[in-house]
Amino acid sequence: MTEPLIRVEGLVKHFPVRRGIVFKREIGRVYAVDGVDLEVSRGETLGLVGETGCGKSTLARCMTRLYPLTGGRVIFDGTDISDLSRARLRPYRREMQMIFQDPYGSLNPRRRVGSIIGDPFAIHNVADGAERKRRVQELMELVGLNPEHYNRFPADFSGGQRQRIGVARALALHPKLIVCDEPVSALDVSIQAQIINLLKSLQEEFSLTYVFIAHDLSVVEHVSDRVAVMYLGRVVELADRARLYSAPRHPYTCALLSAAAVADPDRAAQRERIILVGDVPSPVAPPAGCRFHPRCPKAQPRCASEEPALIDRPGDPPDHFTACHFPVEPGERLAREQPAIGQPEG
Amino acid sequence: MTAPSILETTEVAPTRTVVGRSPWELAWMRLRRDRVAIVCAVFIAVLILVAILAGPISHLIGYGPTEQDRVHGITLDGLPVPPSGRHLLGTDNLGRDILVRIIYGTRVSLVVGLAAAAAAVFIGVIVGLCAGYFGPVVDAGMSRLMDVVLSFPFLLFAIALVSVIGPSELVEIGVIAFFSWAAVGRVVRAQTLSIREREYIEAARSLGAGDLRIMLIDVLPNLVAPVIVYTTLLIPVSIVFEATLSYLGVGIIPPTPSWGNMISDSQDFYQVAWWFLVFPGAALILTTLAFNLLGDSVRDALDPRTERLFAR
Numbered sequence: 001m002t003e004p005l006i007r008v009e010g011l012v013k014h015f016p017v018r019r020g021i022v023f024k025r026e027i028g029r030v031y032a033v034d035g036v037d038l039e040v041s042r043g044e045t046l047g048l049v050g051e052t053g054c055g056k057s058t059l060a061r062c063m064t065r066l067y068p069l070t071g072g073r074v075i076f077d078g079t080d081i082s083d084l085s086r087a088r089l090r091p092y093r094r095e096m097q098m099i100f101q102d103p104y105g106s107l108n109p110r111r112r113v114g115s116i117i118g119d120p121f122a123i124h125n126v127a128d129g130a131e132r133k134r135r136v137q138e139l140m141e142l143v144g145l146n147p148e149h150y151n152r153f154p155a156d157f158s159g160g161q162r163q164r165i166g167v168a169r170a171l172a173l174h175p176k177l178i179v180c181d182e183p184v185s186a187l188d189v190s191i192q193a194q195i196i197n198l199l200k201s202l203q204e205e206f207s208l209t210y211v212f213i214a215h216d217l218s219v220v221e222h223v224s225d226r227v228a229v230m231y232l233g234r235v236v237e238l239a240d241r242a243r244l245y246s247a248p249r250h251p252y253t254c255a256l257l258s259a260a261a262v263a264d265p266d267r268a269a270q271r272e273r274i275i276l277v278g279d280v281p282s283p284v285a286p287p288a289g290c291r292f293h294p295r296c297p298k299a300q301p302r303c304a305s306e307e308p309a310l311i312d313r314p315g316d317p318p319d320h321f322t323a324c325h326f327p328v329e330p331g332e333r334l335a336r337e338q339p340a341i342g343q344p345e346g
Numbered sequence: 347m348t349a350p351s352i353l354e355t356t357e358v359a360p361t362r363t364v365v366g367r368s369p370w371e372l373a374w375m376r377l378r379r380d381r382v383a384i385v386c387a388v389f390i391a392v393l394i395l396v397a398i399l400a401g402p403i404s405h406l407i408g409y410g411p412t413e414q415d416r417v418h419g420i421t422l423d424g425l426p427v428p429p430s431g432r433h434l435l436g437t438d439n440l441g442r443d444i445l446v447r448i449i450y451g452t453r454v455s456l457v458v459g460l461a462a463a464a465a466a467v468f469i470g471v472i473v474g475l476c477a478g479y480f481g482p483v484v485d486a487g488m489s490r491l492m493d494v495v496l497s498f499p500f501l502l503f504a505i506a507l508v509s510v511i512g513p514s515e516l517v518e519i520g521v522i523a524f525f526s527w528a529a530v531g532r533v534v535r536a537q538t539l540s541i542r543e544r545e546y547i548e549a550a551r552s553l554g555a556g557d558l559r560i561m562l563i564d565v566l567p568n569l570v571a572p573v574i575v576y577t578t579l580l581i582p583v584s585i586v587f588e589a590t591l592s593y594l595g596v597g598i599i600p601p602t603p604s605w606g607n608m609i610s611d612s613q614d615f616y617q618v619a620w621w622f623l624v625f626p627g628a629a630l631i632l633t634t635l636a637f638n639l640l641g642d643s644v645r646d647a648l649d650p651r652t653e654r655l656f657a658r
Contacts, residue, residue, distance in 0.1 A: 061548075064552055066548060066551060066552055086556075089554070090554045093552065093553060093554030094554065097552065097553070098548075098549065098552045100545050100548070100549060101545075102545050105544055105545035105546065106545040106546050106548075106549050107546055107549075108544075108546040108564050108567070108568070109568075110567040110568055110570075111563075111564075111567065119550065119553055119555070120553050120554075123550075123553050123554050123555045123559065124554065166549075169549070169553070
């Protein structure tokens with residue numbers, strides 16, 4: 001395999017928790033992302049799933065260096081961008097773009113659509129005046145907006161149309177990588193399909209690479225080539241899409257998949273659901289060992305002390321990685337009762 | 347270029363002509379429908395005209411601002427003359443025409459009021475924007491600075507300052523601006539803090555925009571509404587401030603007329619010459635009221651969600 005477009009090595013992002021007004025003391029840390037290794041090859045779509053608060057968005061913002069990293073490296077297109085200054089980072093900003101979750105919050109309400117989409121051109125001094133307008137209108141047409149709406153305000157558009165504006169802005173400079181941070185979560189289901197289809201056809205047309213974040217498993221299944229499952233700041237399982245959905249090995253992935261809605265009510269009734277006990281532990285004080293062990297139906301004493309590595313487990317294809325000491329065997333039924341060890345009642 | 351596969355699923359709005367109105371156009375439309383705002387705006391426009399044309403108008407009336415009419419402007423007992431055909435609003439204790447002096451006082455009040463408000467807003471926006479935008483360290487420094495300015499006993503300080511530097515119009519503007527900018531700065535800082543966390547700021551950053559560009563293009567336009575409102579409310583405050591300083595004798599130096607020193611002059615005479623106190627006072631009150639009401643209307647127009655105290 002050739003050099004991946006973006007490679008993340010041991011990425012760590014902690015947010016300090018401070019207390020005090022004038023003299024702020026650090027009283028703790030939120031371990032938002034705590035040691036993640038990932039690779040995304042050119043032209044592929046890597047899906048990133050996990051519950052709210054598991055660090056997906058933080059990871060995305062670290063990959064695009066919107067946040068400074070606490071530790072680890074991000075290598076984009078062969079260059080280590082982990083601690084480039086803002087000025088040195090600028091050329092790379094052209095190559096990687098983001099699409100944001102909230103189509104209302106991500107567009108400045110006081111600016112006209114033409115000027116919003118033309119922003120990348122203005123910031124990087126690519127095109128001016130009539131040329132900029134022409135290219136913006138081209139982009140609007142490309143993403144399925146009426147180019148005549150150039151002078152309208154974001155408030156004049158529906159949620160789906162606004163997300164198209166966000167897509168057009170991200171596409172303006174022909175980036176290599178687009179990080180989509182839950183691009184469809186805020187949209188109606190019918191509009192979701194439109195945006196996803198738009199993203200897919202744009203990927204073919206411009207050979208884009210996507211990192212696609214979502215908490216909706218069916219959306220991720222639809223768009224991704226490979227899928228990474230995150231839990232409490234770590235990747236717990238990473239595999240080819242078909243493999244991950246058909247033969248998940250990590251107990252958390254199994255639970256997540258079993259919780260997804262199924263369209264067919266007959267199948268839904270037969271299906272066995274794994275109900276996890278308790279809540280996601282606070283990322284301020286993540287559990288020792290395997291972070292999933294307090295809720296895991298298969299947990300053993302070893303899980304509480306020794307952290308499992310994200311490696312290829314016996315019997316799996318070489319691109320299937322699982323961070324679990326006791327991966328789920330095919331056909332195995334996960335117990336539904338209390339977790340084997342550890343806490344909670346109530 | 348078109349991509350048919352994409353266009354199949356588009357949701358292009360129907361061709362019904364929707365006029366894309368900017369928030370400003372909408373605010374302007376609301377403001378125009380507000381009768382109180384129109385009356386106040388007209389009043390202020392007349393004031394500005396009068397201030398500009400003070401020379402020609404007083405020439406028409408026939409008296410200069412410091413000209414003493416020793417024949418008809420003062421009684422044999424040396425008291426002010428009441429309003430009459432010759433002196434429409436009467437005269438003061440030195441036989442000067444009160445109408446002409448009020449007209450010239452308008453000039454002082456507007457120039458000082460507007461200039462001080464503008465200077466205060468300018469400083470306040472810059473400081474507030476930097477405090478809100480550049481993270482906790484800059485914020486802490488600038489916020490403490492604003493706290494210090496706001497905790498000055500301003501009248502005492504203004505009197506002391508003017509006695510040291512010596513009174514002049516420019517010093518007066520400076521003093522008023524110095525005591526007003528911090529309040530603007532606080533408002534701007536608070537707004538900036540909330541805007542900074544919006545996703546579109548993050549989007550701009552991910553596109554590679556620099557701080558200055560984000561501040562000017564993405565943050566500032568969202569501050570314009572509160573800043574306009576604050577400015578319109580700051581102008582009357584500055585005018586009153588100017589009158590106060592002049593009243594205390596540390597503003598405009600006599601014999602140049604200002605509403606404040608006219609009211610001050612009337613102190614010893616208002617029992618026998620009501621017009622001496624009432625007309626400059628009325629000019630001050632009406633002007634302040636007009637700016638305040640206009641400011642309220644502008645705020646209502648810019649933010650239609652705020653409830654009005656009184657239906658208009």
